[in-house]
Amino acid sequence: MATITTVGFDADDTLWHNERFFKMTEARFAELLADHAEQDHLAERLLEAERRNVGHYGFGIKGFMLSMIETALDVTGDRVPAEVVRGILDAGQEMLAHPIELLPHARDAIEALHGDYCLLLVTKGDLLDQERKLAQSGLGDLFDGIEIVSGKHPETYTRIFSDHGDGPDSGLMAGNSLASDVLPMIAAGGYGVYVPHGQIWALEEARPPTGEPRYHEIEDLGQLPGLVRDLK
Template sequence: MVQAKVTALGFDADDTLWQNEQFFRDTEGRFLDLLTDFGDRATLSGRLFAVEKRNIPVYGFGIKGFVLSMMETALEVSAGRLAPSVMAGVLAMGREMLNHPVELLPEVRETLEALSGRYPLILITKGDLFDQERKLAASGLGELFHAVEIVSDKSSATYARVFAARGDGPEKGLMVGNSLRSDILPALAAGAFAVHIPHDLTWSYEHVDEPVDHPRLFIEQHIRKVAEIIERINGSDDGLER
């Protein structure tokens, strides 16, 4: 009998299980509307992105860092000449984002329910602790996960640690996510399998080139394909049939 090669499954949260980037895009659009006197939308959007990247080591990922970056960008492009009402508007946008209902992506619940009785499921997500906990609770998916890991960032060391602690090591772990930069490349570097499920909207910070012909990488458009991929891996002699 062939020994199972995947024994634990990791899932990203934002834009893998539920919508997330759409709300950032919508809020950014409203933010740019407030700054029309200080430049064109493309330039202002680029300024905001530059500030966000600069602030990641300070604020980390998530809505709160995004709101602070919007405020900083507004002050920079206006040379501090913005009316207090504009800053109040930015804060209001942030509160709306933090209270937005969670919208599951298609077939997520059905897929997790089918897998949860067969494998330990681990939610591996980065961002603000309170907000990620809120979204998980609102999603109704919490009971399907055997463990939840909310981390400040995702690296190969993160996946090695999580799959060692929650499974049989990274070599027998499989990570599912939409971000090549955060979910796929570091999981592969740790020695895990990975399933890339692209989302229509992905933050430009997460854009990197996709690996070519990596034996442990699988690319699918629908999360329901995860079970089929595991069967292919565990049913093959070398675990690498694509």
């Protein structure tokens, strides 16, 4: 196995909190439609809408807002009250304006690796929102490359780690999503490091690749610098 020269980081729920705000908004959505659908049924319908729409709207808050509006129309037979639509829009705009909350050890891990490795930020989602969050995080200057992509696939990592580094076989990607951060990076020939967050979007769930030598799991980013150096 090649020596690691390039380390990639996911952003949402790896460097800063994200999913908690979706869960809070989903609970608010359920309150808005409490007279029209049970909470569990509404959550199922919303997830179905998100699954249908992710290929059209991509990942992020704006697509989530549109899926909520579509779900509200569906469960009310196209008779959703205007105040419910307004409530959905208000909730989405609050999400887009919410300040960034860095996760423990995020800055320390990046600073510990900075200078010794080529550091990349690889995140998917809405371009403007991801740029906003990165700017607020204060971490942007620590990365040698920043990639905001529409999806994370093996070919995505092959391109990014080849453009910025020595190729994926000399790269490591750390993130909270097995489906997006770990499995496709391993498929590209690199290391995938799973950093559980505790809250995960249902569409990001996947089984860990047990027995795969390039797969590692750590409790938090505080353990990442040591792992990276041990893998040399």
